[in-house]
Amino acid sequence: MASTFDTVADIIADTCDIERGSIKADSHVIDDLGIDSLDFLDVVFAVDKAFGIKIPHEKWTEEINEGNAKPEDYFVLENLVARIDELVAAKPA
Amino acid sequence: MRPDISVPLAEAADMRLEYFQLLDAIVELAPDEGRIATEALVPDESTVFEGHFPGYPLMPGVLLIETMAQTCGTMVMALNKFERLPLLVGVKNAKLRRFVEPRTLILGRGALEHDGSGYAVAKGELRAIIDGKEERVANAELTYTLIPWPREDLKDFMLSLISDLQKTPSRQQAAS
Numbered sequence: 439m440a441s442t443f444d445t446v447a448d449i450i451a452d453t454c455d456i457e458r459g460s461i462k463a464d465s466h467v468i469d470d471l472g473i474d475s476l477d478f479l480d481v482v483f484a485v486d487k488a489f490g491i492k493i494p495h496e497k498w499t500e501e502i503n504e505g506n507a508k509p510e511d512y513f514v515l516e517n518l519v520a521r522i523d524e525l526v527a528a529k530p531a
Numbered sequence: 532m533r534p535d536i537s538v539p540l541a542e543a544a545d546m547r548l549e550y551f552q553l554l555d556a557i558v559e560l561a562p563d564e565g566r567i568a569t570e571a572l573v574p575d576e577s578t579v580f581e582g583h584f585p586g587y588p589l590m591p592g593v594l595l596i597e598t599m600a601q602t603c604g605t606m607v608m609a610l611n612k613f614e615r616l617p618l619l620v621g622v623k624n625a626k627l628r629r630f631v632e633p634r635t636l637i638l639g640r641g642a643l644e645h646d647g648s649g650y651a652v653a654k655g656e657l658r659a660i661i662d663g664k665e666e667r668v669a670n671a672e673l674t675y676t677l678i679p680w681p682r683e684d685l686k687d688f689m690l691s692l693i694s695d696l697q698k699t700p701s702r703q704q705a706a707s
Contacts, residue, residue, distance in 0.1 A: 476620055479650055479674065488648055496649035 442489075442526075453469045453477065463516040468509070474528045491525040545574040552692075553598040554639065556699035557648050560609055565643025566654075567606035570702055571598060573635045575692075580633065585693075590631035595669045596622055599655030602639035603673050605693060607651045610643065613678060613690060619649065621674030629668045636702055637668065644672065651675045 440448070443463060450467070451458040454477045467473045473481065482493050501507035511517055546553050573590055580588035600619045607617040631637070637659050640699040644652040653675070657668040680686040 479620065479676065483645060483647060483650070483652055483674070486645060492646075492648055494648050499649075 442523055443515070445451050445488055446481075446485060446515065446519055446522065449488065450481055453480045453484055461515065463519075465515045466510060467513045467515065467518070469513075485522060489522060491522065491529060493522070493525065534693065538684070542687045543544065546571045548574065548577045548579045548594060551597065553594065553601050554605070554696055556701055557605065557693065557696040558704070560606065560645075560693075560697065562606055562609035565606070565610070565646075567602055567609075567639075567641040569598075569602045569605070569641075569696075570637035571637045571639065572702060573631060573633050573637065574635045577633075588633050590635070592627040592669075595627060595631065595637075595657060596625055596671060598637060598639060599641070599669060599671055599699070600655060600673055603641035603643075603653035603655045604675060605696075606641045606643060607653060607675050607677070608689070608693075610646060610651065614680075615677040616680050616689075617677050619673060620650075620676045621652075621672075623672040625669070625671035627669050629661065629666055631659060631668060635661065638665070638703060649677055651677065657700035 447458060447461040450456055450461055450471065450473070454471070454473050456471055458471075461471065465471055467478065467481075482495050482511075486492055491499050498507065498512045502512070512521060546555060553672065554571050556570040557567065558570055559566065561567070572645075577588075583589060583591050587621070593655045600622075604617045605620065608615075611617075637657050640656045640658070642654045642656075644654050651674075653673050654670070655673050656670040658665050659668045
C-alpha cells in the first residue's frame with residue numbers, strides 16, 4: 439500500500455504538473471513547488487477524495503493569518519502528510 | 532460608485548443573456564441530497580446574437596458553461612444555507628456537445644461531487660429537447676470557492692431571485 443506521502447506527492451505531481459522526483463518530504467508546497475492557491479484547492483479536493491476526509495483548509499488559513507500557526511506547519515509536505523494522517527485516524531470507523 | 536443591483540427580475544422568463552440571468556426556473560432544489568434541476572429557454576432575440584453570429588444565432592459556449600455554473604452554484608449556496616456566496620474558480624472536462632439555437636428549452640442538472648472546507652465541487656449537465664428528443668448538450672466539473680457575502684443586499688437579491696425561480700412553473704412539465 440502506498441504511503442500517505444507517496445499518495446500526496448503523486449496527487450501534487452498530477453494535479454499541478456510538477457515532476458514527481460522534485461517533490462520531497464521537506465518541500466514547501468508554495469515556496470519550493472510554486473503551487474498557488476487555486477492549484478492547492480485542487481490538491482485539497484483530490485486528497486479529500488483519496489482519503490475520505492475533509493481537510494480544514496479554511497481553519498488552517500485562518501490560523502496562519504491570525505498568527506496562531508506558521509505556514510510551514512501545513513505547507514511543508516511532511517507536516518501536511520502528518521496532518522492528513524491525523525485526520526484519517528480521527529475518521530469515524 | 533456601487534453597481535445598481537436592483538435589476539428588475541424577468542417577468543415570466545426566458546434567459547436574459549445580457550444580465551447573466553440564465554435560469555428561468557428551479558424545478559427541484561435538494562441540497563442535502565446534492566441535487567438541483569433548472570430550466571431555461573433560450574430567447575429569440577438578444578444583443579448577444581447580433582454578434583454570435585450575424586444571421587446565425589447560436590448560444591455561446593461560455594454562456595452554456597455559465598448556465599451550468601449558475602445551476603450548480605445555486606445548489607452550493609443552498610447547501611451552505613445561503614450564508615456564503617459561491618464563486619466559480621474552476622471548470623474541468625467541459626464538453627459542449629450540441630449547438631444550441633434560440634427557442635431551445637435547456638434542462639439544467641447539478642450533482643454535488645464534494646462539499647469541502649471553503650470550497651465545493653459539482654458536476655453540471657445541460658440537456659435540451661432537440662427535434663422532440665432529449666439530448667445531452669453540455670457537461671463540466673465545476674469548482675467553487677465560498678466567500679462571505681460582500682454586501683447584505685446582494686444576499687437579499689439572490690434570495691429573492693431564487694425564491695422567484697422556485698415559484699416559476701416548469702415549462703417541460705407543462706408541455707408533458
